[in-house]
Amino acid sequence: MKERPQGEPQRTARVLAWTTLAVASCAVLHDLLAVVLDRLDLIPRLLSPSGLDVILALLSALVLFVLRLSLLTLGPAILLALLGAWLTTLALRRPAG
Amino acid sequence: MQDPLTLPAPFETHARPSRAFHLTRFVVSAALFATGVLSGPRLLVGTSADAWTDDELDTARALGDAVSEDVTSGVTTTAFHTGSARFDGEWAMGTHQMAVLGLAQISLRHPELVDRYRPAIAAASRVLVEPSTYAFGADAWGAGPFDDLASDRGHAYLGYVALALGLARELDPQLPERALHDALIEALVRRLEAHPLAIVETYPGEAYPCDLASIAGAIGQYDRVTGSDHGALLSRVAEIQRERFVDPRSGYLVQSVDVATGEPRDAPRGSGTALAAYFWSFADEALARELARAVIEGGREDLLGFSAIREHPLGVEGSGDIDSGPVVLGVSVSATGFAMASARLLHDDDAFVGLHRTASLFGVPVARGETTRFLSGGPLGNAILLAMMTARAS
Numbered sequence: 001m002k003e004r005p006q007g008e009p010q011r012t013a014r015v016l017a018w019t020t021l022a023v024a025s026c027a028v029l030h031d032l033l034a035v036v037l038d039r040l041d042l043i044p045r046l047l048s049p050s051g052l053d054v055i056l057a058l059l060s061a062l063v064l065f066v067l068r069l070s071l072l073t074l075g076p077a078i079l080l081a082l083l084g085a086w087l088t089t090l091a092l093r094r095p096a097g
Numbered sequence: 098m099q100d101p102l103t104l105p106a107p108f109e110t111h112a113r114p115s116r117a118f119h120l121t122r123f124v125v126s127a128a129l130f131a132t133g134v135l136s137g138p139r140l141l142v143g144t145s146a147d148a149w150t151d152d153e154l155d156t157a158r159a160l161g162d163a164v165s166e167d168v169t170s171g172v173t174t175t176a177f178h179t180g181s182a183r184f185d186g187e188w189a190m191g192t193h194q195m196a197v198l199g200l201a202q203i204s205l206r207h208p209e210l211v212d213r214y215r216p217a218i219a220a221a222s223r224v225l226v227e228p229s230t231y232a233f234g235a236d237a238w239g240a241g242p243f244d245d246l247a248s249d250r251g252h253a254y255l256g257y258v259a260l261a262l263g264l265a266r267e268l269d270p271q272l273p274e275r276a277l278h279d280a281l282i283e284a285l286v287r288r289l290e291a292h293p294l295a296i297v298e299t300y301p302g303e304a305y306p307c308d309l310a311s312i313a314g315a316i317g318q319y320d321r322v323t324g325s326d327h328g329a330l331l332s333r334v335a336e337i338q339r340e341r342f343v344d345p346r347s348g349y350l351v352q353s354v355d356v357a358t359g360e361p362r363d364a365p366r367g368s369g370t371a372l373a374a375y376f377w378s379f380a381d382e383a384l385a386r387e388l389a390r391a392v393i394e395g396g397r398e399d400l401l402g403f404s405a406i407r408e409h410p411l412g413v414e415g416s417g418d419i420d421s422g423p424v425v426l427g428v429s430v431s432a433t434g435f436a437m438a439s440a441r442l443l444h445d446d447d448a449f450v451g452l453h454r455t456a457s458l459f460g461v462p463v464a465r466g467e468t469t470r471f472l473s474g475g476p477l478g479n480a481i482l483l484a485m486m487t488a489r490a491s
Contacts, residue, residue: 038463038472061473068461072141077133084129088122 009089016082023075030067037064139402143454145462149486150446157203157487158210163470164483165217168196168224172476174232184419186233190254192477193221193230194261199483201264206487211268219273222265225258226274237300243277246284249291253299255281256311260379263318270322282319285312286327294341294359295334304356306342309334310373317380335381338373347410348391352420367396367408367432368421375438375488389439393448397436398428403458404451406432430459434481438488456482 037060148156172192174185200214200221224230228241234252235241242252262278272278288297289312296304297312313334316327341359342351349365350373374388396407408429409415417423422430433455440449460471460482470479 034461034463034472035465038465038470041475064461065459068458072138072458073134076137076141077130080133080137081126081130084125085122088125092118092121 007093009086009093012082012086012089016079016086019078019082023071023079026067026071026075030064030071033060033064033067037061135401138458139454142403143450143457145457146450146453147446149453150441150449152206152487154207154210157207157483158213159464159467159469160471160479160483160486161200161203161210161214163465163468164196164199164476164480165214166468167476167479168193168221169217176476179419181419183233183237186231187254188477190225190230190233191257192480193224194257195477195480195484196221197225197261197265199480199487201261201268202484202487202489204268205264205489215269218265218268222262222272222274225261226277234300246280248284249288251288251298251301253288253297253305253308253312255285256297256308256313256315256376259285259315260311260318260376263315263322263379267318267322278319279323282316282325286316286330288312289316289330289334295330295337296354296356296359298356302356304354305352305369306338306350306354307352307369307373307376309338310350310376313381314376314379321379331380335377335384339384339387343388343391344410348387348395349410350388364413364415365410366421367392367406368429368435370396371406371432371435371439374442375435375485378438378442378488385442389436389442392432392436393439393443393445396432397448397451398426399451402451403455404433404448405429405455406436406452408432434478435485437482438485441486441488441490444490453486 145156172189174182174189176192177185177188179185179188197218200218204211204214204218226243228235228243231242234254238245238251242255245252259278259281262272262274262281266272266275266278285297289295289309295309297309298304299308313331317331319325320327337359338350342354342361343349344351344365347365348370349367350370351361351363352366352369353363354360355362370388371392374385374392377385377388392406396410398405398407405428407427408417408421408424408431409427415424417429420431433452437449437452437456440446440452456471460473460478462469463472471482474482
C-alpha cells in the first residue's frame with residue numbers, strides 16, 4: 001500500500017489521536033482496577049500489621065494512585081497541549097502549491 | 098529585525114516549517130499544558146461537592162445506601178486489621194456510631210428517607226448496646242461498660258455511643274434502647290461532675306479531650322430530645338476545655354491530658370480538634386465554631402483547589418498515629434475528613450469543596466449500582482465521611 005505524504009497537521013493529529021487513545025485506555029484501566037479493588041476489599045488491608053495482604057494491597061494501591069494522579073494531572077494537560085499544537089498548526093499552515 | 102506582531106511566516110505543507118512557527122506552537126502548547134495541570138484536577142475530582150453543600154438527596158442517598166449496606170450486613174472487629182484488638186474494637190464501635198449519626202442526619206434532613214434507613218439505624222443501634230461490642234473496654238477496665246454504669250469513673254468512649262443513640266432517638270422517640278440511653282447519660286453526667294476538671298478516663302490513666310467532647314455532645318443531644326437541662330454542666334465543661342485543653346497559639350485541642358491534673362500529655366492535634374468541633378456542635382455552638390475555625394482558617398493547606406488540614410500546628414513537627422492516619426507533608430487523613438464537618442458548621446463552602454476534592458482524590462469514590470462508596474475508606478471511613486459531610490449546621 002502506498003504511503004500517503006504526511007504534513008505537519010497530519011502528524012500532530014496522529015499523535016493527538018494516539019495519545020487520546022492511551023489516556024482513555026489508562027482511564028478504563030483505572031476504573032477497572034478500582035472496581036476490582038472495591039470487590040476484593042483490598043485497600044483497607046493496608047492497615048494490616050504484616051503479611052501477603054499488605055504487599056498485595058500496597059502494590060495495587062500504588063498502581064491505582066499513580067494511575068489516578070497521572071491521569072488527573074498529566075492526562076488533560078497533555079491532551080490540551082497536543083490539541084493546541086494541532087490547532088496552531090492548522091491555523092498557521094498554507095496549502096501546498 | 099522582524100516585527101513581533103507579524104504572524105510567523107506560513108509554510109507549505111511539505112515545506113520545512115519556520116522557527117517562528119515552532120516557537121508559536123510551543124508557546125501555545127506549553128500554556129495549554131500548564132492550564133491543564135492547574136485546572137484539570139480541580140475540574141475532574143470531587144464534582145459532587147456542591148451537591149453535598151446543597152444537601153441534595155440523591156448524592157447523600159448514594160453514600161447512605163453504601164453505609165446502610167455495611168452495617169446491616171454486619172461489621173465486626175474482623176473487618177479491621179490494625180494489629181491491636183483494642184483498635185479493632187474501637188473501629189467496629191466507631192463504624193456503627195458514625196453510621197447512626199450519618200444516616201440519622203440524612204433522615205432528619207430528608208424525612209422521606211426515614212423508612213429507608215430505619216432498619217440500618219436499628220441494626221447499628223443494637224450493636225452499640227451489645228456488651229460484646231465492648232470487649233476492648235472490658236479488657237482495659239476489668240468490667241464491661243454496661244456492667245460498670247454505677248461507677249463514677251471511666252469508659253469515656255460511651256460518649257460516642259450515647260451521642261449516636263441520641264440522634265436515633267431524635268428520629269424515633271420510642272427507640273427501644275431509650276432506657277439504656279437514659280442510664281448512659283445519667284452515668285456520664287455523674288462522671289463529669291465527679292471530677293474537678295470534668296475529666297472522664299477513656300481507659301485507666303488515659304483521658305482525651307476529644308472523647309470528653311463526645312460526652313458533652315451526647316448530653317447536649319439528650320437535652321434536645323428529652324427536654325432535660327444540663328446547660329450549667331455543659332457550660333462548665335466548655336470553659337474547662339477552652340482554658341485548659343485548647344492551645345492558645347493555634348486554637349487546636351490537645352490530644353491527651355493527665356487524668357489528675359489536666360495537664361497536656363500530648364501535642365495539640367488537628368484530627369482531635371476537628372472531631373471535637375463536630376461533637377461540640379451538639380452542645381455548645383460557640384466552642385464548636387472556635388474549634389472549627391482553628392482547623393479551617395488556621396490549619397488548612399491549599400494547593401490547586403485541593404485542601405487538607407495540618408495534623409500539627411504550623412511550626413510543630415510530628416508524625417501520625419492510629420487517630421490521625423497517615424500524615425503526609427504535615428497534613429493528615431483524619432483531620433481532613435473530620436474538617437468537612439467544621440466547614441459545614443462555618444457555612445464555608447469554599448473550604449468544604451477543597452476538602453471534599455481531597456477526600457475524593459484519595460478516597461476514590463466508586464459507584465456500584467445506585468450506591469457510591471469510597472474505595473480506600475472501608476466501613477469506618479465511609480461511615481465517618483457520611484457523618485461529616487451531612488453534619489448539621491445551625
